[in-house]
Amino acid sequence: MMTRTLLVFASLLMSGAASAxxxxxxxxxxxxxxxxxxxxxxxxxxxxxxxxxRLTGTDENAxxxxxxxxxxxxxxxxTWEFKLREGVKFHNGEDFTAEDVVFTFERIPKVTxxxxxxxxxxxxxERTEIVDPLTLRIxxxxxxxxxxxxxxxxxxxxxxxxxxxxxxxxxxxxxxxGTGPFKxxxxxxxxxxxxxxxxxxxxxxxxxxxxxxxxxxxNAARTAALLSGDVDMIDQVSSADVPRLSTNNAxxxxxxxGLRLMYINLDHSRKENPVFITDASGKPLAxxxxxxxxxxxxxxxxIDRKALAERVMDGLAVPSMQFxxxxxxxxxxxxxxxxxxxxxxxxxxxxxxxxxGFQITLHGSNDRFPNDARVLQAIGQMWTRIGVxxxxxxxxxxxxxxxxxxxxxxxxxxxxxxxxxxxxxMTNTLATFDKEKGTGSINRGRYSNPAYDVALAAAVxxxxxxxxxxxxxxxxxxVLNDMPxxxxxxxxxxxxxKKSIAFKGRADELTLPQEAKPxx
Amino acid sequence: xxxxxxxxxxxxxxxVLVMTAIVFxxxxxxxxxxxxxxxxxxNQQERARIVAEFGLDQPLWSQYLSFLKGTLQGNFGNSFxxxxxxxxxxxxxxxxxxxxxxxxxxxSVLIGVPLGLYAGLRPHSFFAKFMMAGSILGFSVPLFWLxxxxxxxxxxxxxxxxxxxRGQTVDFLGIGWSFFTWDGLSHLxxxxxxxxxxxxxLIMRMVRAGVxxxxxxxxxxxxxxxxxxRQRLLYVHVLKNIMIPVVTIIGLExxxxxxxxxxxxxxxxxxxxxxxxxxxxxxLDRPMIVxxxxxxxFIFVTxxxxxxxxxxxxxxxxxxxxx
Numbered sequence: 001m002m003t004r005t006l007l008v009f010a011s012l013l014m015s016g017a018a019s020a021x022x023x024x025x026x027x028x029x030x031x032x033x034x035x036x037x038x039x040x041x042x043x044x045x046x047x048x049x050x051x052x053x054r055l056t057g058t059d060e061n062a063x064x065x066x067x068x069x070x071x072x073x074x075x076x077x078x079t080w081e082f083k084l085r086e087g088v089k090f091h092n093g094e095d096f097t098a099e100d101v102v103f104t105f106e107r108i109p110k111v112t113x114x115x116x117x118x119x120x121x122x123x124x125x126e127r128t129e130i131v132d133p134l135t136l137r138i139x140x141x142x143x144x145x146x147x148x149x150x151x152x153x154x155x156x157x158x159x160x161x162x163x164x165x166x167x168x169x170x171x172x173x174x175x176x177x178g179t180g181p182f183k184x185x186x187x188x189x190x191x192x193x194x195x196x197x198x199x200x201x202x203x204x205x206x207x208x209x210x211x212x213x214x215x216x217x218x219n220a221a222r223t224a225a226l227l228s229g230d231v232d233m234i235d236q237v238s239s240a241d242v243p244r245l246s247t248n249n250a251x252x253x254x255x256x257x258g259l260r261l262m263y264i265n266l267d268h269s270r271k272e273n274p275v276f277i278t279d280a281s282g283k284p285l286a287x288x289x290x291x292x293x294x295x296x297x298x299x300x301x302x303i304d305r306k307a308l309a310e311r312v313m314d315g316l317a318v319p320s321m322q323f324x325x326x327x328x329x330x331x332x333x334x335x336x337x338x339x340x341x342x343x344x345x346x347x348x349x350x351x352x353x354x355x356x357g358f359q360i361t362l363h364g365s366n367d368r369f370p371n372d373a374r375v376l377q378a379i380g381q382m383w384t385r386i387g388v389x390x391x392x393x394x395x396x397x398x399x400x401x402x403x404x405x406x407x408x409x410x411x412x413x414x415x416x417x418x419x420x421x422x423x424x425x426m427t428n429t430l431a432t433f434d435k436e437k438g439t440g441s442i443n444r445g446r447y448s449n450p451a452y453d454v455a456l457a458a459a460v461x462x463x464x465x466x467x468x469x470x471x472x473x474x475x476x477x478x479v480l481n482d483m484p485x486x487x488x489x490x491x492x493x494x495x496x497x498k499k500s501i502a503f504k505g506r507a508d509e510l511t512l513p514q515e516a517k518p519x520x
Numbered sequence: 521x522x523x524x525x526x527x528x529x530x531x532x533x534x535x536v537l538v539m540t541a542i543v544f545x546x547x548x549x550x551x552x553x554x555x556x557x558x559x560x561x562x563n564q565q566e567r568a569r570i571v572a573e574f575g576l577d578q579p580l581w582s583q584y585l586s587f588l589k590g591t592l593q594g595n596f597g598n599s600f601x602x603x604x605x606x607x608x609x610x611x612x613x614x615x616x617x618x619x620x621x622x623x624x625x626x627x628s629v630l631i632g633v634p635l636g637l638y639a640g641l642r643p644h645s646f647f648a649k650f651m652m653a654g655s656i657l658g659f660s661v662p663l664f665w666l667x668x669x670x671x672x673x674x675x676x677x678x679x680x681x682x683x684x685x686r687g688q689t690v691d692f693l694g695i696g697w698s699f700f701t702w703d704g705l706s707h708l709x710x711x712x713x714x715x716x717x718x719x720x721x722l723i724m725r726m727v728r729a730g731v732x733x734x735x736x737x738x739x740x741x742x743x744x745x746x747x748x749x750r751q752r753l754l755y756v757h758v759l760k761n762i763m764i765p766v767v768t769i770i771g772l773e774x775x776x777x778x779x780x781x782x783x784x785x786x787x788x789x790x791x792x793x794x795x796x797x798x799x800x801x802x803x804l805d806r807p808m809i810v811x812x813x814x815x816x817x818f819i820f821v822t823x824x825x826x827x828x829x830x831x832x833x834x835x836x837x838x839x840x841x842x843x
Contacts, residue, residue, distance in 0.1 A: 026684070032601050039557075039603075113598060115574075117570065217789065220787065224668075224675065224676060224684070230675070396802070399550050403551065404555075438563030441562060441564050441567065
């Protein structure tokens with residue numbers, strides 16, 4: 001409401017042209033650390049990619065691209081060889097060599113007290129061998145065909161400069177020396193960071209001499225900062241502000257389909273005595289109706305995904321039945337989101353033995369994802385329409401997440417954000433929960449399907465990229481017959497910028513100043 | 521005086537102890553910080569490692585005991601999110617909040633007291649009535665709304681003042697302050713105005729009520745009859761006597777400005793402590809929450825102490841100890 005009123009004034013705004021030398025960015029995600037190996041979270045990653053480079057990178061559709069490594073190949077199932085770029089220098093003049101990569105891999109497990117360790121991306125690596133200064137061999141304990149993609153999360157430090165640095169040295173800016181497109185000038189994650197172009201960068205030179213990189217976490221404040229000219233571009237535009245900003249001549253709204261799937265997680269952990277589920281008259285049920293595939297399919301068919309995406313999400317989502325969005329690795333074009341079919345859903349419920357339906361509580365967060373509480377309300381109504389009387393309970397993310405991890409809910413709004421391939425998502429969300437193997441770590445419904453586990457494990461270790469992609473697609477097709485979760489939609493990422501700036505947007509929601517250019 | 525101080529100290533320590541215990545139990549009941557913070561890419565082993573590193577695998581009483589042990593050594597524990605000592609993270613943000621609070625309280629006193637005096641001395645003038653009506657508005661307008669209106673008018677429409685951030689800071693005593701630069705001052709304007717509107721209204725009304733109460737009293741009549749100058753009458757005899765409630769309110773408001781300016785800080789993206797505590801509560805960063813609340817208790821205790829001491833100078837009849 002406030003932002004809408006605010007935006008009325010936008011039409012009165014005289015927006016000055018952005019100076020081509022300086023780019024002022026207002027970002028929505030809170031940076032928690034400037035140490036590139038401390039806490040794996042997108043705002044931290046986006047910042048670190050301005051100063052540091054990685055061996056590999058991804059384009060706007062999350063497809064793999066060369067970066068500090070120019071090429072890579074699998075020599076045998078347990079060995080990868082990376083050829084490194086020649087003549088790359090760190091900001092302080094040190095040369096980049098294979099030794100720096102080894103040093104970086106060794107530092108990551110030593111970063112302690114990390115709430116989101118980067119060791120996840122080095123999983124399976126046994127040792128790293130330096131063949132010559134520009135050739136590196138990585139030995140793994142099991143085939144890791146996605147290693148090049150994993151390594152795009154790992155920023156490379158210098159073995160000499162960063163030999164004894166601590167997380168605090170990064171936070172103070174002292175250790176922010178990389179090979180990346182920008183150099184650190186001043187500031188902190190609290191006050192905002194000033195960056196200057198690295199004219200010696202190996203890739204395309206950034207268009208901006210300097211960049212003001214600042215977090216403006218409040219949605220209304222971020223939009224106001226753009227309107228008042230405090231910043232030239234913002235990300236994570238709230239869906240309420242998008243219509244007004246896109247009709248304003250001074251600004252442009254850019255969006256790109258993201259990598260975050262929202263889905264309804266269902267409780268498979270209790271075969272009997274379900275929690276938060278009763279029969280239509282409110283009496284306890286002996287059997288958990290969610291264990292019946294017909295019930296799960298009915299609940300899925302009751303959901304009008306198109307309405308969710310277009311109306312509840314204001315068009316900032318794409319209906320989806322799979323983990324990956326169109327044009328990315330692992331996307332299957334033939335898996336389409338079904339249209340809502342309440343009549344068929346009711347028939348399926350009756351067939352499963354619930355002609356009167358039942359009652360269920362749908363849980364979720366109300367402060368974490370765009371319009372999360374509104375989405376829950378909408379789904380509650382759609383389910384109630386087929387006879388499944390739904391109570392919606394939306395709560396702050398903290399307690400919600402803790403309770404969801406303890407299997408306290410019958411159905412809740414869950415999410416998965418992928419890194420550009422479906423394997424990890426399919427393993428962590430749907431494979432059988434197994435502490436030893438490390439599978440199903442966020443399988444909060446405790447779904448377990450041995451056939452799926454076997455097929456997925458085979459797909460994950462398939463070495464050939466094309467065959468692996470086909471295997472993933474097949475596993476996804478098969479598991480949808482069992483409907484363990486109810487996929488809903490994939491979120492779109494949004495940016496708003498002054499007309500004088502051109503920016504394409506990215507699937508992985510990173511806002512990188514090196515990819516913004518002055519408009520032609 | 522000394523016994524009184526010692527009593528106060530013991531009381532404060534007790535308050536802090538109870539508060540920390542409540543926070544420990546409370547946060548534990550709300551949920552588990554690891555499940556909020558951890559990257560979904562992590563597997564069970566990585567998760568177990570984090571839980572152990574944070575000490576969350578220990579029983580709650582043993583976590584509390586090791587916290588108390590650390591506190592006695594001046595270590596409030598490391599923030600789960602920032603990985604740095606919680607106290608250090610909070611102190612690094614404190615100057616920004618203090619700057620905002622001091623500027624807002626100064627502005628409130630400098631505007632509120634003279635306006636209140638005027639309204640008390642000339643209650644029937646048009647200006648006084650106008651200001652009194654205006655102060656009701658100042659009371660009732662929500663901060664959040666006021667902040668957005670100010671941004672809309674001064675930043676978006678007129679384009680005079682920046683809408684967010686702290687601007688250029690200058691290092692003084694090793695800390696960055698925006699007081700000293702034009703850019704910094706212009707960034708201070710809107711948040712300070714937002715925070716002070718309510719307090720101006722409050723102080724103004726309190727001063728006015730005090731003046732109206734004091735003026736008809738015998739000693740004022742006597743002083744007037746004695747032929748004291750108007751200035752002396754006003755600034756010594758009236759003002760001094762109405763100051764006790766005003767000083768109490770200023771003290772309390774100053775404390776709450778430091779502790780709870782979170783709405784203003786969020787809207788203006790002011791990099792202060794208020795924003796930090798809300799972020800920490802959202803992810804259940806317990807060391808941060810505990811350290812923050814301990815600092816706040818300390819600030820309130822100190823302010824109340826200063827207020828009590830001020831009472832004795834304002835009114836010699838007030839005694840600190842009950843002897």
